[in-house]
Amino acid sequence: MPDGQRHNTRxxxxxxxxxxxxxxxxxxxxLLIEEGRIAAIDRPGVIPDAGCEIVDARGQIVAPxxxxMHVHLREPGYEYKExxxxxxxxxxxxxxxSVACMANTNPVNDSGAVTKYIIDKAALARLANVFPIGAVSVGLAGEQLAEFGEMREAGxxxxxxxxRPVMDSSLMRRALEYARMFGFPVIAHEEDLNLCRGGVMHEGLTSVRLGLKGLPAAGEAVMVARDIELVRCTRGRLHVAHVSTAEAVEMIRRAKD
Known part of the structure; x- marks a missing residue:
């Protein structure tokens, strides 16, 4: 709804x-909206419709x-995609x-400057709320922690x-420690590249029959187990992304209990 009408229409x-x-x-x-805010919710036909613009939502879901929490806005650097x-x-x-956008841009969102750029672009768009997710490591290379404090200050x-999994356990431990200091979680892709590199499908009878290199479930499970232990020793916050095996789901369930 245009700004000029947003606060003048019921x-x-x-x-x-x-x-x-x-x-x-x-x-x-x-559901009744007045002055741009929800004014009333009631059973069908109870709210008077005098002076209202009517939106027919039959067959639709009306929800907040x-x-x-995991999108790829591709800017800066890949504007030809998005x-x-x-x-x-x-x-x-x-x-x-509201969307939370990943750091795999070009340049990577591993600094306050890139974070601010994304937030400024979102403010110009004036559409969804955009919450940038910064990189764990500089350039997503898995070697050196990115500037957590600088990025946190930027948003x-x-x-x-x-x-990309953080293969270096020491780096992952420090990431959880620093993220805890700044009050945000680490979102992890759990895949042991030593077990999974080159795999194209789940390892099993089908991958053997097709002659394709498989991705063993253990490749996810060993990384989930490692990071659960690191959370216990750092008291950091971890969100496991891209979960694909029953074993990992069960490990996460037990850790949360």
């Missing part, structure tokens, strides 16, 4: 299924804006109002080397 969203995890609501209903503006536009069309909400 909008009644009628006939949808209202889903609100915060209140436990999941039922048909109508969704959050996608920009902050086009990525945010695609998000809001799909009902996603990152987490650190991750995205699809």
């Amino acid at each position: 909008v009644l969203v009628r006939g949808g299924t209202i889903v609100d995890p915060a209140s436990g609501r999941h039922e048909p209903g109508d 804006g969704l959050v996608d 920009t902050v503006a086009t990525g945010c536009m695609a998000a809001v069309v799909g009902g996603i109002t 990152i909400v987490a650190v991750s080397d995205d699809g």
Whole structure:
């Protein structure tokens, strides 16, 4: 809705299924917006529609804006694939109002300057809320910690080397320690490259039959086990991304309990 109309229009969203995890609501209903804010939620037909712009939501879900915590906005450096503006536009069309974007840009988001660039681009787009995720290591190379403090001051909400595992256990330990100091989690891609490098599919009967190098489940499990132990000794916060095996899911479940 254009800015000039946003705070001058009463909008009644009628006939949808209202889903609100915060209140436990999941039922048909109508929703009234006044002054750009939700003014009322009630059973179908209860809210008067006088003076309202009517939005017919029959067959639709009416929910708070969704959050996608793992997107690739590709800017800076790969604008031919995506920009902050086009990525945010695609998000809001799909009902996603907040996104957390990975650091695999060019240059990599491993400094406060790149973080600020992304946030400034998001402010210009004026679409979805954008929360940058900084790199764990400089250049995603897995050798030297990125500038956590500088990136935190600029606005990152987490650190991750995205699809690259942090193979150096000492580096991962220090990442968890520093991330804890600055109050954000480390998002980890758990894959032991010594076991998985060159693999193209799950290791099993099918990979053997096709003659293709497989990715053993152990390649994920050993890294998850390592990082769970590192969390215990650092009291850091860990989010495991790209989980693909039942073994890893069970290990994470036990660690959370």
